[in-house]
Amino acid sequence: MKTSSVLLIAHFFALSAEARLWKNTSRDLQENRSGDGGGAEASTRIINGDVAEEDRFSFAVSLQTSGHFCGGSLIAKDMVLSAAHCAYDEGTPNYDAVIKQHDHSEWYDQDRDRVDAVREYIHPNYSENTNNFDVMVVKLARPTRANVATVKLNSSNSKPSPNASVTVVGWGITQTGNTSDELKEVEVKVASQASCRSSYGFNKITDTMLCAADPNEDSCQGDSGGPLFLKGENASEDEQVGIVSWGYGCADSNYPGVYVRVSAVHDFIKGIVCDHSQDEDARSRFQCISGSSISGSSITPSPTPDSTVAATDDLDYYDDFIVDEDDDWWNSWTNTVSNWWDSWLN
Template sequence: MSADLRPAVSSGLLFCAAFLAAFIASTNGESRLECGKRAVHVRTSQSRIVGGRDAVEGAWPWQVSLQVTNRRAHVCGATIISQWWLLSAAHCFPSTSGFNNKDQWKAVMGLRDLSRPAKWTISRKIDALILHEKYHEVQNDVAVLKVDKAINFGDYIQVACLPKPGKFHIEKWSHCHVTGWGLMEQNGAPARILQEAGVRLIPLETCQQPNWYGGLVNDHMICAGFAGGGIDACQGDSGGPLSCQLKGTDRFFVVGVVSWGKGCAERFKPGVYTSTNTYGEWIEKKTGISISQSEDSGVEYMSDYGIAATESSAENPSVPSNIQFGTNQPTSMVQRHLPGRTIPLLNLLILLYHFCTDCF
């Protein structure tokens, strides 16, 4: 009888060990993440931020609202790139106004209507704020933020893919959209509902023409919009994602970060975005995120080691007067913090005891 019992006990223990490992991994959110997918079906459009069209609930689940805590106000956008890290623009955090202090900020996710957080909306404090050490005016306009608690993913809160570090190839991407709560027209009112704009990627050589942006644009940047204007990001959208689908797949990658432009939606003055391809290695170094697979496979997984850097943010120098960045006048917002549910360790052990009793 003992000979028959031993394999049963061994199998039971192995099963329970596997169950426990899987359960703990899912509870801690350490399983591999399937990035860049939307739980809701959304028809692509050529809608506008300037001029306005409301995004469908859940259409852009990696979109983040960065808010100044003492004003309860949206100021900039950001993108979820892992359970612990957000991607944004360096110019959103000027030292002159004290915005380079991480304690001034919070990140709100799973949000569509600034005045009406949903039941799945969550808020996180900022544990680390890192600006690119060579940020200056429109150059190296990139930043990463570490949240104080892991982000709970669901249908309305997801992680975006990051393209593999290297040169940006415009021909790989389609269905590009910029999203945010910025101004709906130049010098106009900010949006209350998350806006989306379908934009076209513009070759760098076109954007560098003298009657466009000339030498202000380099290969660390991406131009997106339309030659005739009319569709563009605007103030308040800065730091948010330029999300594009990798051709032949259903996955979205954040290929750009809203950075700057002359006015909003002007002729020959499209939006200019920080290219995430160019800064992939910098993002990996600062965050510990591993952008592990080739984007050509259509699948991008990111391992997150939760590394918290302690670097101070950079100074924000003066910028040319004709360049528009993304901070906007504060708008009021009612906040609600809905953290994810957790199972205490004692309850977990009791659950496993009862479950594994039948294993033997």
């Protein structure tokens, strides 16, 4: 088996470089993607946060082209929850989900898994102008092989309560003005809808949004799409209640960060997972009914012809050249080569 694998290495190198260069030239770091809603920095949302304990929040995902542009959370082994304003402009995703990499500056990380995004499911009621329903589910080319937790999603409208402590994590803009290489976390307090509407104006804060802030601490650009959650004893007990969405500035005491309220879009997320995920554990957790759909015809993916999906799959240099996906030697080699390329090209 190893002899046949070695014969593929030269071909592997060539196509790996081609695939990576193709992806890296497509888009720079995203900021202010959606409508500003009257001046909002819509791709906002870790100022003054702490470096997170490595692997504590293993469900945190970095969406990357040539570098990190948005966050996300792993809700199934083949599904990432993020913000709709992080969606790719051209319809067909042209980026990767990087899973279980705490520090982006480390050129070699054998635990990291980089998986192609192949389809984006955007909420049908999403508005770029108002940031309402700013939610997207990203389908991955294959289930992640990383040993990571998937995050539990809150479905109760009564949570989180005002003044509750919640945590947000991300690799976004820090107080220095640069994105963070290491995953950072910050604890903020949930603001009441009334106080948030008082800050932004009644019409700007809908029932699908929640606000949270703490003096001098906040999420910021590059954190978009990342999770806001009630922190448990470990990752399996964390419960995601929000998605980083938008806000006026970062860590502005007059304007809390605005998040998508997960309970308000839970049915949409459940429908996508039940219709399109192959992760049986996730399907069981979402209580999917075998052979049925709850999503309905109103939930549609971004335009992605089957032939385009196939072409995207062909560029997943992890999958196409693995002779035996259970072979530890081959998996270690592919991860090593990928990390070499990332270091060289970036």
